[in-house]
Structure formats: structure tokens, C-alpha cells
Amino acid sequence: MSNIVIIPTYNEIENIEQIIRKVFSLSKVFHLLIVDDGSPDGTADKVKQLQLEYSDKLFILERKGKQGLGTAYIAGFKWCLAKGYEYIFEMDADFSHNPNDLERLHDACANDGFDIAVGSRYVNGGKVENWPMNRILISYGASVYVRLITWMPVKDCTAGFVCYSRKVLETIDLDSIQFIGYAFQIEMKYRAWKKGFKIKEIPITFVDRKEGISKMTKGIVKEAITGVWKMKFS
DSSP states (O other): OOEEEEEESOOTTHHHHHHHHHHHHSSSSSSSEEEEEOOOTSSEEEEHHHHSSSTTTEEEOOOOSSOOOHHHHHHHHHHHTTOOOOOEEOOOOSSSGGGGGGHHHHHHHHTTTSSSEEEEEESSSEEEOOHHHHHHHHHHHHHHHHHHHHHHSSSTOOOOOOOEEEEHHHHHGGGGGOOOOOOOOOOOOOHHHTTTTOOOEOEEEEEEOOSSSOOOOOOHHHHHHHHHHHHHOO
């Protein structure tokens, strides 16, 4: 099997069953790995219940307590590499990323010769729905800030909807990734770009979550602001 989507979860009981069923309804076959950080709302229990129905393509990694987005993805990457998957995806549980776009990200890597495909809000055709203007300006400004410092040619540096070819994750030293919040997304793209991998941005419509609570904190924002300089000079 070549395609697997990693979805990190913490208290996503409102969304988890719908997102799982939606991914499995796509015409292209994707497996799913849920990385749950001890959700007290029963998210992991719901996934295990659904495993009875999807035993051959739904998997779960359970961790104790909130350990951060970056460490969840790194644990997921290692699991997927060990299982032999060729294309490994990042996606949110809350439908801010449209599962239908998984196929477009896959095609960019599998058919068009790119090593990474990024679902991008900030290329032509990309957009954001249900966000207040101040949040759009902060998010877009963050990407401009990152590009000015790093010169990385990616317009949506903090995007969390990504397809990685296996060789990218095998080449990057995952154990040396420094950041665990949204700066993790910047660092992964930066390291891949510095190693010469080809990155394609695919326009998507990002829709703010309808159910559950955002995981954004001031600490995550601060890590992203200061982390760019650490990356630049490390």
C-alpha cells in the first residue's frame, strides 16, 4: 500500500468519525493513521470502534498527554516509514482541509515529479473561508516574514496539509527537528528545500473549523516567530 494520511488528534470527538469515513469514501485508496495525545473526550475510543469496520486500513498511535503537533507527526512519520508507505500525508481532523484535495496532492508527487505537495492558501486559486480579516493578515504576514528571512520559495510556509514522498522523510533527520508547534511545519519545508527537494504548492480552500476548539496558543505563535531565526543560523 502506498498512501497513508496522518491525522493528529486531541479532543476531536465531534469530527473524527466523519473525517475517517470521508477519507475512506474517496476513489483513490488512502490508509489512515490517527495519532491521539490522550484525548479525554473519547476520540481514541471512537477510532478503535471504527477499526472493527476498517481493520485493514485504519490505525492508531496513542500517546500520553499533549506532546505537541510536531512530535505527533514525527512519531507518525516513523511508523509509516517502518510500514513501507510511499506517500505520507499530513491533514487536520477538523475539515479545515478538504479530504477531496488529497488526490490532487498525491498526483503532484506521484505523477508530476514533485517531492512534496503543499495545500496552499496563498497561491493563485487558494483562499481562506470563515476567518476574520485580522487572522488572515497574521497568517499571511507570517508566511511573508518566513520568506524574507529564509528566502524559501513557499508562499504558505505554515501550511499543515502536505504530501511527502518517502525519500524526503528518509533524508531529513527527524530526531533533530527542533520545533513542536506550527514552527514544525516551517522547519520541515525549510529542511526539505535546503536538501534540494522539489516543492509544489497546490491551491486549496482552507475552511475554519466548525466543530471543536482551536489548538492555537500564544506559545505556538512565539515559537514560530523566534524559530525562523534559529533555523536560519543553525
